[in-house]
Amino acid sequence: MHTISRFVFTVVFFVTLPMHKKLNLLLFVLLFAVAPTLAQQPGAPVDVQHYRFALTLNDADNVIKGRATITVKFLKASTKLELDLYKKNTEGKGMVVTAVTENSRSLKFTQDSNKFVVDTKTAQGSIHNYTITYQGVPADGLIISTNQYGHRTFFGDNWATRAHYWLPCVDNPADKASVEFLVTAPLKYKVVGNGLKVLEKTLPHNKKLTHWSETAQLPTKVMVIGVAGFAVDNSGNPDGIPVYTYVFPEDKEAGFKSYAVAKKILPWFVKRIGAFPYKKLANVQSKTVFGGMENAGAIFYYEKSVNGREIETLMAHEIAHQWFGDAVSEKSWWHVWLSEGFATYMTNLYMEGTYGADTLKSRLAADRKAIFNFEKKYMAPVVDSIFKGPMINMLNDNAYQKGGWVLHMLRRKIGDTAFWKGITAYYKQYNGSNANTEDLRVVMENASSTDLKQFFNQWLREAGHPRLKITWDYNTADKTVAFHINQLQEKPYQFTLECLVDGKLYKTEVKNNAATFIVPVASATAIIKVDPNVNLLAEFDTGGN
Structure with a gap:
C-alpha cells in the first residue's frame, strides 16, 4: 500500500509513514475520528463463506443502495448473527438496514453505531444464507469523489477495517470469503472489481449492470470496486494471466505506457514464489486515501502515479502483496x-x-x-x-x-x-x-x-537494534588485525558480522557483549570495511580507527 502526504499524527506519538502508505493528512484525520482501535477488533464465531453485493450507484447524490447476500457457517450454536456495518450518524452518513431475510422469511434485527445484529437460531456447523437490504451515504470505505479532471468516481478503499462503512461483513482479516459485485451504474461508467467480469449488460434508463466474481478467498480489506470513465488496455498475458490497465482517458497515453511495467514484474514473482493467486491483474488509476492499495487482482494507485518516477517500485510492492497480504493474510x-x-x-x-x-x-x-x-x-x-x-x-x-x-x-x-x-x-x-x-x-x-x-x-519480538563500537589494531609480529566488537545496548544480540579486509570477506559470529576476532593482513595499511554488503541491521561506530 502507498500514500500521498508524508506524516501522520496521533495524540500518542508521531509516525513517519513509509513511501508505500503515506496518507493524505486531511483524510487521515477523518479516518482517525471513526476508525476502531486494534483492541476493539473481536474474533467472530462465524465463518463467512461467500459475499454477493448488489449495489446501485447514481450521479444525483451519494446514496448507494445495496442488497447483500451472505453465506455464513456458524462455528458454534447461536441465536444471533453479528456483522460489522456503520450505522447512519448525525451528519446523515452511514448505512440503514431496511430488511433482512433468510429463504424469503423476514428476520428481526438491530443496529448500533458499528454493529448489525440479526435474530437467528442456528446450530453449530450449520450454513445459512442471509439477504440484507440497505442504503445510505458511505461515511468512508467507498470514496465517492471527483478526480483531478473534475469527473465523478467511486472507489472502494477498505484497509484496514473500513469495508463495513459500505458493506455488511465480518470486517476482520482472519475471516476470508469469496465475493461477487453486481454494480448497476450510469451507462457512461466502466466498472472494475475483484476476479473476472462475468457480465456487462445495458439496462433501460441509460444504466448498465456489471458483474465481477472472485472465487478465491479474500479478506474484506482487499474486496473492492472501481467505477469511473476509464480507458482500458490489455498490456499482455504473462504466464497466461491477463494484465489490464485502467486509467482516466486524459492519461491514456502516459498510463498505458507506464503501467505496462506490470507485465514484467508479475512473471518475476511467479517464477520465484508460485502461481499468481488470481485470474487477472488490473492496475487502476484511482482517487482514494492511499497512494497504492493491493486490492486482490485490482490494485488501485494514486492519480498522479501514471507519471510517477517510482512507478516500477510502487507496482512491484503492490503486486508482491497479491501473494503476501491478499492470498496469505495475517491472522x-x-x-x-x-x-x-x-x-x-x-x-x-x-x-x-x-x-x-x-x-x-x-x-x-x-x-x-x-x-x-x-x-x-x-x-x-x-x-x-x-x-x-x-x-x-x-x-x-x-x-x-x-x-x-x-x-x-x-x-x-x-x-x-x-x-x-x-x-x-x-x-x-x-x-x-x-x-x-x-x-x-x-x-x-x-x-x-x-x-x-x-x-x-x-x-x-524485541524492540531496538544492535549498536556496535568496533575498533581494530595491527599486530606487526604475525601480520594480523584484531577486531574488537562491543555491543553498547543493554541486551546483547546474536548476529553474523562481516568485514572486508583488503578485498577479502571475513565473517564472525557474535553472541556476547564483547567479542574479538583476528584475520591475517598483508600490511598495517589494510583497507577495512565493516558490513560491506549491508547485511546487518545495526549502528556502527568505527570512529576510533
Whole structure:
C-alpha cells in the first residue's frame, strides 16, 4: 500500500509513514475520528463463506443502495448473527438496514453505531444464507469523489477495517470469503472489481449492470470496486494471466505506457514464489486515501502515479502483496509485517534481480536509516502485541522497513536456496487462509533445517537494534588485525558480522557483549570495511580507527 502526504499524527506519538502508505493528512484525520482501535477488533464465531453485493450507484447524490447476500457457517450454536456495518450518524452518513431475510422469511434485527445484529437460531456447523437490504451515504470505505479532471468516481478503499462503512461483513482479516459485485451504474461508467467480469449488460434508463466474481478467498480489506470513465488496455498475458490497465482517458497515453511495467514484474514473482493467486491483474488509476492499495487482482494507485518516477517500485510492492497480504493474510493486525514487510523486501529483491546487487544495498541502507529514525520516536517490537491504538499507526517503519530487513537477514542466515524454498512453501501452505509470525518461523525452520526461535524472537519480538563500537589494531609480529566488537545496548544480540579486509570477506559470529576476532593482513595499511554488503541491521561506530 502507498500514500500521498508524508506524516501522520496521533495524540500518542508521531509516525513517519513509509513511501508505500503515506496518507493524505486531511483524510487521515477523518479516518482517525471513526476508525476502531486494534483492541476493539473481536474474533467472530462465524465463518463467512461467500459475499454477493448488489449495489446501485447514481450521479444525483451519494446514496448507494445495496442488497447483500451472505453465506455464513456458524462455528458454534447461536441465536444471533453479528456483522460489522456503520450505522447512519448525525451528519446523515452511514448505512440503514431496511430488511433482512433468510429463504424469503423476514428476520428481526438491530443496529448500533458499528454493529448489525440479526435474530437467528442456528446450530453449530450449520450454513445459512442471509439477504440484507440497505442504503445510505458511505461515511468512508467507498470514496465517492471527483478526480483531478473534475469527473465523478467511486472507489472502494477498505484497509484496514473500513469495508463495513459500505458493506455488511465480518470486517476482520482472519475471516476470508469469496465475493461477487453486481454494480448497476450510469451507462457512461466502466466498472472494475475483484476476479473476472462475468457480465456487462445495458439496462433501460441509460444504466448498465456489471458483474465481477472472485472465487478465491479474500479478506474484506482487499474486496473492492472501481467505477469511473476509464480507458482500458490489455498490456499482455504473462504466464497466461491477463494484465489490464485502467486509467482516466486524459492519461491514456502516459498510463498505458507506464503501467505496462506490470507485465514484467508479475512473471518475476511467479517464477520465484508460485502461481499468481488470481485470474487477472488490473492496475487502476484511482482517487482514494492511499497512494497504492493491493486490492486482490485490482490494485488501485494514486492519480498522479501514471507519471510517477517510482512507478516500477510502487507496482512491484503492490503486486508482491497479491501473494503476501491478499492470498496469505495475517491472522491479526499485530502481524501486519507479514504483509508489509514481505512486500517491502520482495520489492527490494525484484530491484536486485532487475538492476543488480548495488541497488539492493542502497535500498537496504536507506531502509536501515529510516528504521533508526523511527525508533527515536516510537520504540516497539515489530510484532507489537501490546499496541492498543488506531490501526493506521501499525503502518510504520517497523512493519515495512524493519520487517523487510528481518527477511533480508533471514535470507543471509539460511542461504538463498533454503530462503526461497521456505517462501514458496509458506505461500503454498497458507494460500487462501491466514498465518502469523510463528507459522512463518515453523515453515522456514523446516525449509532450512535450522532452529530459528532465537532469531525470530530477537528481531521481531524485541524492540531496538544492535549498536556496535568496533575498533581494530595491527599486530606487526604475525601480520594480523584484531577486531574488537562491543555491543553498547543493554541486551546483547546474536548476529553474523562481516568485514572486508583488503578485498577479502571475513565473517564472525557474535553472541556476547564483547567479542574479538583476528584475520591475517598483508600490511598495517589494510583497507577495512565493516558490513560491506549491508547485511546487518545495526549502528556502527568505527570512529576510533
